[in-house]
Amino acid sequence: MPPEFSLSQESLDAERHVIAVRGEIDLFTAPDMKAALSEAIESGHSRIAVDLTDTTFLDSTALGVLIGAVKRLRSRDGRLTIVNVDENIAKTFEITGLDQIFPISSTREDAIKALDVDEAPASPQA
Helix, strand or coil: CCCCCEEEEEECCCCEEEEEEEEEECCCCHHHHHHHHHHHHHCCCCEEEEEEEEEEEECHHHHHHHHHHHHHHHCCCCEEEEECCCHHHHHHHHHHCHHHCCCEECCHHHHHHHHCCCCCCCCCCC
């Protein structure tokens, strides 16, 4: 049985914010992640790390939410990074080419450091 879906958030400072997701991100749970990302962006956070360490699955809806968030952040000179250690999720990012859009790190610390890098990856074409 997959773990229950849950979100936790941590504001690191006025710009940096971490959203950690546990369980599956799909058609039913992606709106919760979208709401958390929107809330963080609207509250002024422009550098957001999404920690997928405890995420067991994500579908195209979840990818769409992440792409939408990165577009909103870029319009504010912001940045979104991903923490991921799951091989299947990594394969999803590779197959879709999104590993070229999102800086993906294996630790939260590395993802937070990547938020401060000024060089932005290629823009999404969606």
